[in-house]
Amino acid sequence: MKKAITTGHRDREIELVARLSQAIPSIGHIGNSASLITGVGDDAAVLRHSPRSDWVISCDSSLEGVHFQSDYPADSIGYKSLARATSDLAAMGAQPLYFLLALALPAAKTGKWLRCFALGMSRAAREFHSFLIGGDISKSASVTICIFVLGETPSGLAIPRSGARPGDLIFVTGKLGAAQLGLEIVLRGWSRQSSPKRYLYPHFYPQVPVYLAQALARQRIPSAMMDVSDGLSTDLARLCAASGVGARIRADALPSVQVPAALLARGIDPLALALHGGEDYGLLFTAPRKDAQRLRHIRRDAPITQIGEITSTRKIVLIHRDGRSSSLPSKGWNPFGK
Amino acid sequence: MKKAITTGHRDREIELVARLSQAIPSIGHIGNSASLITGVGDDAAVLRHSPRSDWVISCDSSLEGVHFQSDYPADSIGYKSLARATSDLAAMGAQPLYFLLALALPAAKTGKWLRCFALGMSRAAREFHSFLIGGDISKSASVTICIFVLGETPSGLAIPRSGARPGDLIFVTGKLGAAQLGLEIVLRGWSRQSSPKRYLYPHFYPQVPVYLAQALARQRIPSAMMDVSDGLSTDLARLCAASGVGARIRADALPSVQVPAALLARGIDPLALALHGGEDYGLLFTAPRKDAQRLRHIRRDAPITQIGEITSTRKIVLIHRDGRSSSLPSKGWNPFGK
Known part of the structure; x- marks a missing residue:
């Protein structure tokens, strides 16, 4: 089960990816192949499809006991596993086209559950x-879902993580921490009590702004973009590391989820949720100041909020409401963190 | 764990795939999309890449406790999981290009094991x-591997399962039952005894004839082709069902694995292994008699054996060594079989 927010950590997932891609013949950024444009290290790989379009591909796993519990509504597991994978396409500004589903499940779940x-x-x-075009079904003791997604962008328009430059403004879409709030309610057993269903909804059915992401890419507004899957503090650090820059964000600018008074009283902190909560699947992107002005013409399926700016310091700094500033540790989802 | 060979069964995996692709917006054979040529129902999906080439994509899972045991050599798990997925590309006659790896594993396995x-x-x-171009790493209690593979064929040359016609000859590559023999040795605990390593090798490190498959496709010899992953009796039935035909094969023609005398004495039956043993990952293909003559010019990385011919009866018939013939039930790997 994804855990509640814990202490800061090294990004072990990025380390493991780096180790694997050193050990296995692999291709990273800057195409050293005729058709590969972006490989290991971004949200998705980008392949040249035709002079007019590129294909964007990614895969994502959803595992029982890790990403969901066996008693979660089966339809939310189906919805969210495809949404999670599709979010990697949105992060590049791609239009989803097709997906493959590798599903393993117990025989007892091949009826109503399926x-x-x-x-x-x-x-x-x-x-x-997006259309299912293939896959694989196996029997296993617990449910394992792996989804491969394929999408398309106009040629050269896929947005990498690595293009942020000092002075660029930083934006997020949607509310930050809404999915984590739902998870906290589930983890603490409050979902069986009186918590309104709407607080659980972003955890069970995350909304992925695929059309907003495409509009941004088509207008060539973002200099860098990714999805907020593991929490802002972790994902912003990844975007900055890929771009070789730092960032300064303002606590009072964050579009934090609204926490009901009863949960505030029980110690749920909206700022912690917004900074470190995972699985919102909104967009995190940067844009040069001059291009950001064009954001007001974008037709949006989620609100866009400016939360800070890119710096040249390589540090991630949070400006608190009282004007103090401090270094922002990565405290998002980090499965192999120590 | 994949089980020893059991009784005949309905093909529940094919049923589940059919149910899923009815429930989820999906695309099957006969492209009703600009770029999709083959969708749900074959070894892999085929997409038009350019006027000169098609892309072939597939995915495959390898799960601890289902496809391998936790004490298997880690390098064989890495080798075989990519070989299994790549076999679906070979089955279409495609050249592998890239793959994505979705890996979930316990923290304790992120060191030497990884x-x-x-x-x-x-x-x-x-x-x-083939080159790694992306993926995803998660933490989980047991090892889960899902691999997505992308390959290429010259435009229109991907070989479907559905093209077999009455009178076509039936061929397989390699030895049949070799991987199952290795698995039986492991399952019965004989691998700790004196069984020579070479009997285990086809189970741990299956050889996929990717270059032979491409040569066959380029010469346009096969009318239908697939890989033998779940056992000849099951896979031949699938090829025949997709093609709307039947088949007659000869027991004395099967390129059965050689079983050492000590194991013959313990009841291991080479014919049962050849007919129903899974995971050989050789090719099963059909060809019109006139095209089959050109097989002798094919440069091969595995032997090719003619085992029978396609009939119009929709039945799968085995001709025994003594001349009797009987219906051949599907007794290969069938995870959800009852």
């Missing part, structure tokens, strides 16, 4: 205009 | 000339 799972996945597929 | 796993996968990647 029907509900398929209904949820179906709803996500219709929202994203 | 290094050995990467070494094995690396060896497979070099053999297939």
